[in-house]
Amino acid sequence: MILRALGHRGVVNRGVAVALAAVLVSASPAAASPGWDVVPLQPGSANLVDVTALSAHDVWAAGFAVHHEIIDGRPFARFEPQVQHGDGVTWSAVPTAPLGKDVNAQFTAIAAASPGRIWAVGHVWEPRVQVRSLIEHWNGVTWTRVPADDLPDAGHDLSDVAAVSATDVWAVGTFVKAESSGPVAQHWDGVRWTRVPLPPGLDGAALQAVAAAGPADVWAAGLAVADRESGRTEPLLLHWNGLAWCRIALPDTADRGTALLDAVTVSRGQVWAVGQSTTGGTTDRKPLVFRIDGRGPVLEPTPDEQGQLNGVTTVGREVWAVGYHYDEARNDQAYALRRGPDGTWRRAPVPAREGAALFGVTTERGSGTLWTSGAMTGAGSGQPEPLVARFR
Structure with missing residues (x-):
């Protein structure tokens, strides 16, 4: 299993973190907040960690289903990639490429170049085989697995994917060797996936997110090692200018303890990167937001409260970021921030589902409709179920 520092749940990769969130949610559901419509989905233990919307009649969400089994008298959770599609009337699970028996796999992200060209990425692990990148492509009819360009003798986990066009797609993540x-x-x-060199000096770093505004304007975000002795991490931001990747210097976050970026988006000449910082232990997580424009990076002030941000998108002149926080009983609760035209971040409405965790958020193309995805506790079952909601 590939490991990566996230702070709030110990040292785990993003896929495992969202898996744990899906398994650990535990509270009863409540009615949706005004403005949010929770999409009715088929019940089943699952978490939809990312969402993309080409139109109101073509929305995709990806993540994983969780199958609870008893093996040798002990409980065991097996993970299976899951994709759900909304056509404007109903939502249904779409079969993904077969991966074989006794295989655990998860999707961590999904992106669309066009209605018939959609990519989902994540990781897959088989018995006695290292964790490998999982890349699948939707051609309008079926999902097909596409070979990744993984390093030999290394484990790989892809965390995010961004599509500029049918012939220009980026995926980022982490490799682990001995x-x-x-x-x-x-x-x-x-034609094929190819590894692209990254700047030197990033040993122990990880990329969690990628976004693209064009072939020569791609951004990747994650974490870098700030202090090897203490294990403290700092936010990492990279930019692709069409020729090479370069590291962007960010304002210092040492006073915020361990910090990282989990999501990035590009819009109207501005880049927004969001994540979390941890100063007082695993439950003391606070939102972290950077804005990057022609004047350079700025660490934006946010409400001084608990919460981590997993996804970010723009709607006109507003910016929305979603995630979750712990309540007093240490249950996950949906969390969101909204930056208005006045430049101030405030708490935003969320789908009022007790025990919900939000991971993905996107803006429907051609409209101002927001979509978010994650997991919530199923009514009566007490088990995590997939969550998709629309805000108008």
């Missing part, structure tokens, strides 16, 4: 680890970026040119 005594080293680092970030990885792979590019699709319409």
